[in-house]
Amino acid sequence: xxxxxxxxxxxxxxxxxxxxxxxxxxxxxxxxxxxxxxxxxxxxxxxxxxxxxxxxxxxxxxxxxxxxxx
Numbered sequence: 001x002x003x004x005x006x007x008x009x010x011x012x013x014x015x016x017x018x019x020x021x022x023x024x025x026x027x028x029x030x031x032x033x034x035x036x037x038x039x040x041x042x043x044x045x046x047x048x049x050x051x052x053x054x055x056x057x058x059x060x061x062x063x064x065x066x067x068x069x070x
Contacts, residue, residue, distance in 0.1 A: 001032060005065075007039075015039030017067065019048055028052070034067055044069050 001023035006016045016039065021032030034046040046067035053060045 012040050015041050017041045017044060017065070023050075034065070041067070041069060 002020045004016045004018050007013055015037060017037040018035050019032050020035045023032065024030055028051070030050040031047050032050070034044055034048065036042070037044040044067050046065060048063045048065040051062050053062060
């Protein structure tokens with residue numbers, strides 16, 4: 001799975017965070033690596049954890065991301 005978090009306002013405006021990794025959809029918690037970013041997130045490293053939550057008939061996926069910038 002590959003995706004980017006693009007920030008369009010606030011102190012991270014114009015920056016993005018890039019994630020690329022395996023997405024084992026049947027796991028309760030899925031961890032994927034942050035492979036970098038731009039702007040404030042240049043050379044960023046970290047990992048988002050994706051967790052499924054049921055809400056009635058809908059399933060939502062929440063992403064919690066821990067990122068280190070140096």
